[in-house]
Every structure is written in structure tokens, then in C-alpha cells.
Amino acid sequence: MPVQFSDTTLAEVKKLVARYPDGKHKSALLPVLHLAQDEFGGWLSLETLDYVASVLNLSPIEVYEVATFYSMYNLKPVGKNVFEVCQTGPCMLNGSDEIIAYIREKLGIGPGQTTADGLFTLKTVECLGACGYAPMMQMGKHYREHLTREKVDQIIAESRK
Amino acid sequence: MGRKLLLEKAHVENIRLYEVYRREGGYRSVEKALKSMSPDQVTDEVKKSGLRGRGGAGFPTGMKWGFLAKPAGVPRYLVVNADESEPGTFKDRYLMEFIPHLLIEGMITSSYALGSNNSYIYIRGEYAWIVDILEQAIAEARQHGWLGKNILGSGFDCEIHVQRGAGAYICGEETALLESLEGKRGNPRIKPPFPAVKGLWDCPTVVNNVETITAVVPILNDGGEEYAKIGIGKSTGTKLISACGNINKPGVYEIDMTISVEEFIYSDEYCGGIPNGRKLKACIPGGSSVPILPANLLLKTAKGETRMMTYESLADGGFTSGSMMGSGGFIVLDDRQCVVRHTYTLARFYRHESCGQCSPCREGTGWMEKILWNIETGKGKMSDIDLLWDIQRKIEGNTICPLGDAAAWPVAAAIRHFRDEFEWHVNFPQEAQTRNFGLAHYADALELTV
Ligand SMILES: Cc1cc2nc3c(=O)[nH]c(=O)nc-3n(C[C@H](O)[C@H](O)[C@H](O)COP(=O)(O)O)c2cc1C
Ligand code: SF4
């Protein structure tokens, strides 16, 4: 099936482009890649990148350059639930190493891996601006903070539903 | 209780909503500026206030605004830096999440001063839910006539747009931010030209931190001179500090810059002391990039004076015995913590975030990370400590943007102040796997007064 934005997303793209002066539509690239990732299964395939290039009237290389630079764009398929656990100093001071070890044990995967059932991907990430509420992780659009083993159990159970 | 200018209303119920914010005195600064002041008069108030950039460098904001080039017929831009990715820093998030209209109000007033008809907020991509909060506040402001064409009949037009990044600390560096806002990789530009002359789409641009722009609201309301009366010396006004690590009450605090570091850590109004009866070992007072200080040098300067929470006092002693205010990301380590391991996580962070343009930064950050990992895991040699020192010195000052320095400083300070702890890791690799070094040489030097 060819990659194709829904009509609502196309309208959204139009609105984005209108925020910049004439001829500066390239500025819409980061936001449009976010839209594409949300719409096409949480990651950006080569086909998707080419499609975004055509929608924004850019050359494909301009899109590849950007997609490969930023850590939030997934260039490989990910699980239905992505756990992005912060491992930087301030979180480490409050036990992020133990939380990461616990999640690894519970899910049976290491950072960068996805469970065989495709339900979970684990990623370790750098400071997310929640250092005072550590340990923490990002799940989709939201943060889960003050993580404990119990909280992790609960989040995993919730996500399985 | 210290003066609160930014967070005074943050806990009023529903302050996120326009009606409540307005009822509490919101948008008065826009009325005052657009109805009774010229743009230059607004800039003058900011100059008088002594406000210094809250993003990390502490550059005087009024002076920065004064540098903005104003060629006829060329648009000018205000870009608000909400990339907030310096480890330890989470204050801008707090402002935007809880009192979003304060930023919108500050942006309208500042845009008027700078002549920016389209202003942008560049927010780190992970703060996705805050984008919705800001969009909501912008929509409300527009609906009530604070944004759009001919605001309050002044002839001034203004729109505010929110641009989401996508995960890259380097996009907090202002020229990388502008590249990213133009839809490119976040590679910092070579300066000059500075953004004030050639910024967004080659037009004159001012980039300011979120907190800086929100501070414009009380400055306009009360006058720059009133603002300047708060604080000590060139540290005027209030500063948000995001406190984290091993303290009883992590969170975001607004301080007027008149309190001591000791009061900030131990008083119940702020961090509330170290949990579980532990001792203070070290602190990084201004975000991960600034030098770490052992407890004795943190609370008192090398001259034996009380160290205060001001730009000048935190920097007292330079890099030999001082640190920096930086972004206000205040990271506290108790006596259980390992300085080598903490420094390793920071080195890993900078390696991960280097954009890769300059070889000293690209190669040096990875090298430092590897060596620190070896020392931490008992595979280090004594000569590695000197090698680390050499590498950080060769990065510092030899790169396009200050990320190189930011990666070098934490390593340098850790070795300078905690060399015995590094050596202990090398001498006792087995032991270092099972316990930590503890407080060491300055353990009894502390006599607390609070
Ligand atoms: C690597 C790096 C990251 C930075 N990150 C931020 C940031 O997240 N937020 C910020 O306001 N300033 C950041 N800065 C500082 C900006 O380059 C710039 O000085 C600042 O936004 C100016 O605003 P101010 O004068 O209001 O502080 C960073 C600088 C560097 C070198
Ligand atoms: S110092 Fe590092 S982050 Fe900055 S431009 Fe050079 S390589 Fe990029």
C-alpha cells in the first residue's frame, strides 16, 4: 500500500507550512516528520521519507539528512509501547540503573530491542528534563515519573491490556 | 520568604486558563507597552532591570536587544529557546506547563520591543504535551485580541508559533536552533555573523530563553529600576532553580538572588536538606556543563566567604575553586554517590549529543567516555587520569560551538577536585566495584550554620 497522509493530516501540513514566510516551507520538515511517524506506525521507513519529501516539495536527501540527525525519529520499526528510560546523571543518582535493570529483566530485552510479541521496545535515553522527578521514562506523548518496581509492573500490566 | 515574581501566581487554581490569568492581573504589561510606550522605551526598561539571560550564559538581555540590526524592509524575529536539555534543568518546563500565559504575555511585549511580527517558540520534542498547553494559551490570547492584527489599536501585528524539535541537545545552542527551525540538521553556525545581524532565514533575530522572556512581564509592570533593586550587585531579580539529585524536596524554586547556597540546600523553604541523614558530598550548581564542587568549596569560597546563590558568588574562584550559575540546574550528590560514575554519565551524554562537525568534540567526547568507563569498571590505569586531563584541555576552546567546552569542564572539575577518588578506582579496582569512595578528604570540613 502506498504511503498516503489522511485528509486531516494533509490539512494539518498545509497549516504548518503557512506559519513560515513564502518559500520557507522547509521549516515544516521536523513537524511533518512527527506527523508521519505518528500516522505510519511509530517509525519512518524509506518510503515514508520519500513521501514526506514529495509532500513538502523537497529533495529526498534533505529529508534523510534531518531524519537521521534527531533521536526522536525511529528509522526502524518499534513495538506498540516504547519505554524510553532516562539514564543521565541526575536520574542515575536516584536509581535509574536499577529501574533499567528491572525493566530488562521483566521484558527480557535489552536497550534497543523489541519483544517478540511486538508489544514493547526498550530504549535508554539522555536527560528528558524531569530530573527532579527521577527515575523516569517517556511513553509516547507523556512522562511517567518517580518510577518504582511497583510502578513499572503496573505500567507493563496496563500496556498489555 | 523571598520575593516571587514569576511563580507567585503559579499555584492559583486554573491559572492556565485565560480568564483566571487575566483576573490575576495578566496581560497588563502588554497594555502598558502598547498603549503608553515606544518599542525603545520597553528595551530601556529591560536594560535598567539588569536582567541577564537565563539560558546559561547570563548575557545582559537589554544589551542583546540593543544589538539587533534594523535594516529597513527586512523582517526581524524573536525566537524563544525552550529546548531545555541541559541535564539538571527543568525550570522552563515548569513555567510553560503551569503558567503558560506568562510566556505568551512576555513574548508579545518583547516582540513589540524588537519589532517581531512572527515570533517562534522552539520547544524540545519530548515536551509534546506542553505544546498542546501552549497552543491552547495562544488560541485564547488571540481570541481576546492580544495576538493578531493591530493589537489594542496600536498598529502592531503579532503571531506566535510553536515549533517542536525532535531530540537533540545541541539545538539549544542558538545557531543550531535556528538551523533546526529552518528544517535542517542542528549543526551550529560559525559566528560571526551573530543572530542579531543574520539569524532566522538570514534576518536579524533575538534568541532568548523562556525564563528570560517571562521576566520581562514583572519588569514592565513594576519598572526596570524596581526589578534591579532585588538581588545583589549584577545578579538582579529572581532566578528559577531546578533542584534535583539527593535532596529531600526536589523541584523548581524561585529565589531572589540574596540567599546562600547553604540556605538553599538545607532550609525547608527550598531543598530541605539531604535525605536519610546522609552527608552532602558534591554539587553541580548550574546544569551538567558547569564545574562540580566538593561540599566544602560549595558552601564557602576558597577565601572562606559564604557562597551565595548569585552569578558572581557561584563563579568566585574561577575554575580553580568556583563554578557557575549556568542554567540553574542544581544537582546534589550525597556521600553514597560515585563522582567517577556520575562524570561518566555526563561524558556519555556529551558524546551522544555532539553534532560531529568538529573533530576535537566528536572524537574527544567518545574517548573521554571510554576512559571514564574503564576507570569506573576497574580497568583503568593511572596514566588514564592524565590522559583524560589532556583530552579535555584539547577540546576546550577548539570547537565551533561551546558544547565542546561544556563536555570538557565537568571532566576537568571532577579530576581537579576528586583526583583521589579516581586514583582509588585505579588502585582498588575490586573494591571499587562493591562500594563507593565516600566523602574523603573534606569530610570534616563542614560546619553547617542552618
Ligand atoms: C550546547 C548548548 C546547549 C544550550 N541549550 C540551551 C537551552 O536548552 N535553552 C536555552 O535557553 N539556552 C541554551 N543554550 C544557550 C543558547 O545558545 C543561548 O545563549 C540562549 O538561548 C540565549 O538566551 P538568554 O540570553 O535569554 O539566556 C545552549 C548553549 C549551548 C552551547
Ligand atoms: S563543538 Fe561539538 S556540538 Fe559544537 S559544533 Fe563542534 S562538534 Fe558540533
Ligand code: FES
Ligand atoms: S537526568 Fe533524567 S530527566 Fe534529567
